[in-house]
Amino acid sequence: MAGPATALITGVGGQDGVYLARELVSHGYHVVGTLQPGSESSRRSALPYLDGVVVRELDLRDAAGFEALLEEFRPDEIYNLAAFSSVGASWDNREHVAEVNGMAVLRMLDSLLRHRDRHGSCARFYQASTSEMFGLSKEQPQTEDTPHYPRSPYAVAKSFAHYLTINYRESYDLYCCSGILYNHESPLRGRQFVTRKITRAAAEIACGVRDRVSLGNLAVERDWGAASDYVSAMRLLLQHDEPGDYIIATGESHSLEQLLEVAFESAGLGDPWRYVDQDPALIRPTDVGGLIGDAGKARRQLGWEPTVRFEQVVEEMVQVDIRRVQSGVEESADYLVATSSL
Numbered sequence: 001m002a003g004p005a006t007a008l009i010t011g012v013g014g015q016d017g018v019y020l021a022r023e024l025v026s027h028g029y030h031v032v033g034t035l036q037p038g039s040e041s042s043r044r045s046a047l048p049y050l051d052g053v054v055v056r057e058l059d060l061r062d063a064a065g066f067e068a069l070l071e072e073f074r075p076d077e078i079y080n081l082a083a084f085s086s087v088g089a090s091w092d093n094r095e096h097v098a099e100v101n102g103m104a105v106l107r108m109l110d111s112l113l114r115h116r117d118r119h120g121s122c123a124r125f126y127q128a129s130t131s132e133m134f135g136l137s138k139e140q141p142q143t144e145d146t147p148h149y150p151r152s153p154y155a156v157a158k159s160f161a162h163y164l165t166i167n168y169r170e171s172y173d174l175y176c177c178s179g180i181l182y183n184h185e186s187p188l189r190g191r192q193f194v195t196r197k198i199t200r201a202a203a204e205i206a207c208g209v210r211d212r213v214s215l216g217n218l219a220v221e222r223d224w225g226a227a228s229d230y231v232s233a234m235r236l237l238l239q240h241d242e243p244g245d246y247i248i249a250t251g252e253s254h255s256l257e258q259l260l261e262v263a264f265e266s267a268g269l270g271d272p273w274r275y276v277d278q279d280p281a282l283i284r285p286t287d288v289g290g291l292i293g294d295a296g297k298a299r300r301q302l303g304w305e306p307t308v309r310f311e312q313v314v315e316e317m318v319q320v321d322i323r324r325v326q327s328g329v330e331e332s333a334d335y336l337v338a339t340s341s342l
């Protein structure tokens with residue numbers, strides 16, 4: 001009898017890696033996850049969330065290291081979540097971003113080709129594509145067929161990897177898919193992203209440890225969803241009979257102003273504008289004004305629907321940030337349990 005399925009998750013220490021690893025463990029998978037080598041602080045922050053996961057180090061640019069993992073664990077499914085994920089910082093790291101978000105994916109797909117069995121099969125492959133690829137899109141909402149107009153080195157490299165994934169599927173009949181995820185948030189979101197920057201600031205202002213927050217472009221809108229919902233879509237995507245590409249989004253757009261209002265209200269602070277400064281240095285050379293995703297294909301073919309509303313995600317992030325500031329404990333698996341259910 002076949003044993004439990006084995007999943008390999010690159011970038012298991014990030015927000016999505018943690019949520020996906022926990023979801024797959026709860027579905028009986030044997031999960032192996034990789035962390036970037038040499039980052040002791042990321043390792044320490046991730047480990048409290050990764051019970052039951054085998055953790056290894058892998059530099060995404062190290063194709064031989066990736067193949068060694070394929071040979072050691074023979075995964076049934078591979079989720080490539082590791083990436084240089086900060087759009088804003090990608091202008092200052094252009095070559096590195098092209099290597100990690102672009103060329104590394106080409107090398108992984110080549111490794112898969114070399115590891116096909118005698119029937120021509122190999123592990124199913126999930127590529128973390130992103131709404132950022134649509135950038136300055138002329139279509140609202142976007143579908144899987146909307147042309148790309150990437151607006152950052154990050155998005156250009158992701159677009160390259162997205163089309164490579166399609167091309168390897170069509171050229172070599174590999175089971176490889178892309179999830180085109182719109183912004184998705186949780187209490188584990190990194191503090192460099194605008195949602196968490198705001199929820200943390202609201203928590204610190206409410207607890208009296210700071211006075212103000214500086215932001216960049218205030219005129220943006222996003223289709224913000226919940227990371228916990230979006231990792232379920234990743235799992236469903238690799239269970240489908242046919243590989244394909246799927247938009248994962250809520251179909252609702254919210255402004256940065258709404259985000260500020262919900263967060264500051266949740267922290268008991270009222271009007272956010274009393275605390276916000278605009279810092280021109282935080283404005284990107286080119287930005288993405290607003291994107292909305294049409295997840296109809298995922299709904300019809302995978303049965304996937306978002307379950308958590310924007311307001312709930314933001315309120316949850318604020319409440320967890322208040323607990324962090326009050327306790328001084330930054331990382332705890334307790335933070336994954338919804339505050340409303342405590």
Ligand code: G4F
Binds near residue numbers: 192218222282284
């Ligand atoms: O939170 P952000 O940094 O996220 P962004 O650029 O939309 O990218 C995130 O979502 C993508 C889609 O899933 C991922 F592919 C990507 O890896 C990442 O997870 O910025 C959102 C918006 C931007 O338009 C930005 O200009 O907020 C604006 N913004 C305004 N002030 C700010 C700030 N963004 C950040 N990070 N910090 C600010 O102070």
